[in-house]
Amino acid sequence: MNYLMRRLATFPLVLLGVSIVVFLAIRMVPGDSITAMLGTEAGLLTPQQRDALAAYFGIDQPWFIQYWRWLLGLFQGNLGISSTYGRPVLDVILEHFPLTLELALLSMVIALLVGMPAGIFAATHNEKLSDLGVRVVAMIGQSTPNFVLALLIIYTLSAGFGVLPAMGEFSPLWQDPLRNLGQLLLPAITLGFAFAASVTRISRSAMLDVLSDDYVRTARSKGVSARGVIWRHALPNALIPVVTLSGIEFGYLLGGAVIVEQIYALPGLGRMVLDAILQRDYALVQGSVLFIAFNFMIVNLLVDLAYVALDPRIRLSEH
Amino acid sequence: MVRHIGKKLLTGMTLAAMVAIAALPVQASAATLHMAWSQDATGLDPHKQTAFSSLRLLELIYEPLVRLDANLQITPAIADSWQFSPDGKELSFRLNPKAKFQNGAAVTSADVKASFERILDEKTGAAARANFLSIASIDTPDPANVVFHLSQPDVPILTAMSDVNAAIVPASEIAAGSIGTTTIGSGPFKLEKWDPNSKEVLVANKDWAGGATGVDGIDISVLPDETAILAAMRTKQIDFALLNDPLVATLVPKEASLQLNRVPVLAYHVLQLNPSRKPMTELKVRQAISCAIDRQEVLDTASLGEGKVTGPLTIPALATDPKQLFCYKRDIERAKQLMAQAGYADGFSATVIGATGEPPTAAAEAQVIQSQLAEIGVKLDIKMMELNVYVDAWLKGDFDMAVALNGGRADPYTMYNRYWTKTGNLQKVANYIDDTLDSLMQKGRTETDPAARKAIFADFEKHITEMSPWIWLYTSYSYTAQQKNIAGFEPVPTGSLFSLAKVTIQ
Numbered sequence: 001m002n003y004l005m006r007r008l009a010t011f012p013l014v015l016l017g018v019s020i021v022v023f024l025a026i027r028m029v030p031g032d033s034i035t036a037m038l039g040t041e042a043g044l045l046t047p048q049q050r051d052a053l054a055a056y057f058g059i060d061q062p063w064f065i066q067y068w069r070w071l072l073g074l075f076q077g078n079l080g081i082s083s084t085y086g087r088p089v090l091d092v093i094l095e096h097f098p099l100t101l102e103l104a105l106l107s108m109v110i111a112l113l114v115g116m117p118a119g120i121f122a123a124t125h126n127e128k129l130s131d132l133g134v135r136v137v138a139m140i141g142q143s144t145p146n147f148v149l150a151l152l153i154i155y156t157l158s159a160g161f162g163v164l165p166a167m168g169e170f171s172p173l174w175q176d177p178l179r180n181l182g183q184l185l186l187p188a189i190t191l192g193f194a195f196a197a198s199v200t201r202i203s204r205s206a207m208l209d210v211l212s213d214d215y216v217r218t219a220r221s222k223g224v225s226a227r228g229v230i231w232r233h234a235l236p237n238a239l240i241p242v243v244t245l246s247g248i249e250f251g252y253l254l255g256g257a258v259i260v261e262q263i264y265a266l267p268g269l270g271r272m273v274l275d276a277i278l279q280r281d282y283a284l285v286q287g288s289v290l291f292i293a294f295n296f297m298i299v300n301l302l303v304d305l306a307y308v309a310l311d312p313r314i315r316l317s318e319h
Numbered sequence: 320m321v322r323h324i325g326k327k328l329l330t331g332m333t334l335a336a337m338v339a340i341a342a343l344p345v346q347a348s349a350a351t352l353h354m355a356w357s358q359d360a361t362g363l364d365p366h367k368q369t370a371f372s373s374l375r376l377l378e379l380i381y382e383p384l385v386r387l388d389a390n391l392q393i394t395p396a397i398a399d400s401w402q403f404s405p406d407g408k409e410l411s412f413r414l415n416p417k418a419k420f421q422n423g424a425a426v427t428s429a430d431v432k433a434s435f436e437r438i439l440d441e442k443t444g445a446a447a448r449a450n451f452l453s454i455a456s457i458d459t460p461d462p463a464n465v466v467f468h469l470s471q472p473d474v475p476i477l478t479a480m481s482d483v484n485a486a487i488v489p490a491s492e493i494a495a496g497s498i499g500t501t502t503i504g505s506g507p508f509k510l511e512k513w514d515p516n517s518k519e520v521l522v523a524n525k526d527w528a529g530g531a532t533g534v535d536g537i538d539i540s541v542l543p544d545e546t547a548i549l550a551a552m553r554t555k556q557i558d559f560a561l562l563n564d565p566l567v568a569t570l571v572p573k574e575a576s577l578q579l580n581r582v583p584v585l586a587y588h589v590l591q592l593n594p595s596r597k598p599m600t601e602l603k604v605r606q607a608i609s610c611a612i613d614r615q616e617v618l619d620t621a622s623l624g625e626g627k628v629t630g631p632l633t634i635p636a637l638a639t640d641p642k643q644l645f646c647y648k649r650d651i652e653r654a655k656q657l658m659a660q661a662g663y664a665d666g667f668s669a670t671v672i673g674a675t676g677e678p679p680t681a682a683a684e685a686q687v688i689q690s691q692l693a694e695i696g697v698k699l700d701i702k703m704m705e706l707n708v709y710v711d712a713w714l715k716g717d718f719d720m721a722v723a724l725n726g727g728r729a730d731p732y733t734m735y736n737r738y739w740t741k742t743g744n745l746q747k748v749a750n751y752i753d754d755t756l757d758s759l760m761q762k763g764r765t766e767t768d769p770a771a772r773k774a775i776f777a778d779f780e781k782h783i784t785e786m787s788p789w790i791w792l793y794t795s796y797s798y799t800a801q802q803k804n805i806a807g808f809e810p811v812p813t814g815s816l817f818s819l820a821k822v823t824i825q
Binding site: 030278 | 516
């Protein structure tokens, strides 16, 4: 319990650090909201016009004053107003997040459903042809960039079969579950392919490690069935690296799968952040990066807690 | 085994069914045009927005006093007639009595006056203000007539008024400070919904003075990847699309059900030299670069030949045949001689900047130029940048050379005064002052006789290509793709999609 409290207590500090880094980084990049809106036409502005637009975008003050104002707002639960959307940043983030969360969950489900059985299968058929087959597929999965896979899927479906998930307007799960799943299935497969490959490789090697442990040999000599050894004795211990990997991957996916969202035209968090950076929508970039960092920390914490649940030998240190 | 096959079949069928269900078109009336583009508008204030994608959306909602047709001739919009006074210092408009804003109010001279006053007010931050500085005062003798008094004869001002950046907005909305948050124009469509970077929904404006529109509405989807746009057109999810990438556009004619519309545009691809940096300070070095570049090869390699080699003037009625311009036929020997005469027989090193993906051909253009200039000993280092970073460097004139796609205008003065006059706002970008160019631009501004104007700008074009501060390369096409059952779209050199107002689905 103390451990949990201590971890939670570090959150504000980490978030403060993240906010300062993001705040400075986005302002250090050349160009600002004015050039993002006007492009080269910004050169036609007089100094007075430029000042007026800077005031409009809230970038007319020195950076530390801008930061202080933003921080004060943050303590009041106000992440600012997005200059692109003209609405509160938190509203915009929460509007885009469900899609990203759903996509991340779906990809993880696909990765675990495919990757773990494949990894276990490969480990129990170590060095046989079937093991080699699984390893080759996993290698292909890990080394294929997801944009290549996405474009291949889109091309094959549209040119070969004349079908394609509806693009452009996204249907939330609670409005039209079937249509929603249809729209997210292919992006989830695209993301899940590489994810499943990683899960396969890590579960295979973890399983191989565990299968050579003494307690597994003991279980076998006691006459436990092959299936019982794998599922009851070996698997729970082999799960720890899989949980770590899945946790980290899931944390990344919660930050948005920029390329896949871009290709499948899904209005998720990743695409939103990318557009916000390109349009120098400072408030939205700051707010969403903070939100993503927060999610990542929560996922990490859950992974740590899962260790304890999986392996009673691990005690979260009091020191 | 049979069970396994059965399971696989079931899984396959479920997957196919889900994709097929998701592929069903969005529920809408039959006469809704489903459209896609890869870049969305960046805002809704017609006076402030200058991005190509914003203008394409806003010109369907707002109207200027006049507009340009496919031949770049001025035609009526809110104004049904106009006239310059004999001394060229007064420009009068009579407004169309049927013109109405989408809130039902008639468009009056007071709205015109308020709109131009807003553009001219520095607090607005309207980039187009630079085109209207000659407006000394605006008179509104009655609600249907408006008179602009100019401080000097200004022929190009009428063309500048055809831009959506000079749109007429309701005076009441200006007073309420709601321009950019509400969209009340007088154009053919009303904006019902805008979900930035995702979707726009336009519905027909039944009160539009231009008559009935051909469709009930337009649903615009933002599909950032143009190959995905093409895929969506193959499956008939999308009726009409705007394309930027020539590599994607050239795939459209291969699809039997699709049609590609292309029209040469006014924007031009150019290699900008920085004549304030050594050795581009030397006329002979700049001329050598001009002679060493094979413009047709740049076009063929970077843009699959999709375009046309051009001089500075891209307006068809005024353009000079490029063959008559300085060193438009590649001449490596002459280039080497010029380099030697300038004292750079061994060449020099320089950096060329470009914006990633803007235009999509930028990197390829830089690479072709790099290999061509290597033949005269110029070692080019290519530096590709994110658009905003590039714009920042470009505006500061902080480059040796830059590959650029610069916007064109229907009038050469509006197009180039910003760079080549002594008071031009972008003089710092061009970094080149030339009395002859300045004087020709001033003459072109006040000359009302079309033939005399053409001669002035022909001299301008000849002189600037000889001085070679920039190396003009080619103009490309504006591309739209459509299903073959869409009729009535007329592509125009400005890239405007205004004719969607009359498009029908058959």
